[in-house]
Amino acid sequence: MSHTRQVCVVVLCGLPASGKTSLCSKLINLETFSFVHVCYDSLLPWIKHNDGPVTWKTARSDAIGMVRHYLQCITHENLSSYDTEILKQDVCQYIHTKVSQSMLDSKPIVFLIDDNMQYRGMRYEFYQLAKSECCGFCICFLDCPLCVCEERNKKRPLEKQVQYKSLLAINSQMEVPGSTNVLWEKQVLNIDTSKSVLQPEGTTSFLQSALENPIQDVVTVDPLFAESCRQTNLINIRHQADLILRKICKDMIQSSDFLNELTIKCKSRHITEAKKRTLTEIKSDLFDTNAYVRKNGTINMVTLEDKLRLLMSAYIHEG
Incomplete structure (x- = not known):
């Protein structure tokens, strides 16, 4: 499957309050690319782990299905809505609108997948998706100490705060991208978000490299x-x-x-x-x-x- 334009899937990875959504907000203002922000906190805010593994996995699977749907819409230059009864409707409509606007101009399209993505398997699902659709793929790891994330989390509005035990759990579960010899997880940009103000301009060349080197759908076994x-x-x-x-x-x-x-x-x-x-x-x-x-x-x-x-x-x- 080939694209008439450059498309890339970028997985943002990091602890809650490490700055993932803030980075996305700044990237979207860049005029180099056309960004589609897929924020899990907005897309499925009502989903909790205690709703059961079926509900949680079904919702996450539906989010991946939505991204796949719009990647295929771009490939075939034929936009259609994504039908879902799980994901938040107004956020789905926002994403649909952003894809529609992106298809009207000639800029490269970048999907920003904004979630903790602490497990390598979560990131691998999007790698497989990018490979199947012949898109670029890369990971932005926002490296921020737990103590800093904890303080930032306390400053959030109460309804947006992550429970401390959940923060601890995600920290213990975090499989840092690029920390092993996994063959597919090589395109990783580490961003230290502990002190400095985020400078999205530094990611431009990294994203451009991923766009110019789409993942080929070749069967390999790692x-x-x-x-x-x-x-x-x-x-x-x-x-x-x-x-x-x-x-x-x-x-x-x-x-x-x-x-x-x-x-x-x-x-x-x-x-x-x-x-x-x-x-x-x-x-x-x-x-x-x-x-x-x-x-x-x-x-x-x-x-x-x-x-x-x-x-x-x-x-x-x-x-």
């Missing part, structure tokens, strides 16, 4: 990243399995017709032992984690829960 994905899926499945087992155990203990000949104390002991044996099997090499990971890398929660219920029932009846 063994380091493949192993990283495998380990991440393994950890995620074990974590999700533990959460599902807690729910299953609660359902079993509260059930009046399950093992009803046992006392509550005896029933709980049997269920707890079955849970331990189930978790041991999940952690063993005999448990095929690949059977519960879809081709797109997400976990098939329904299939996993069905398997766990079967294992629990089998171990309880054995015991």
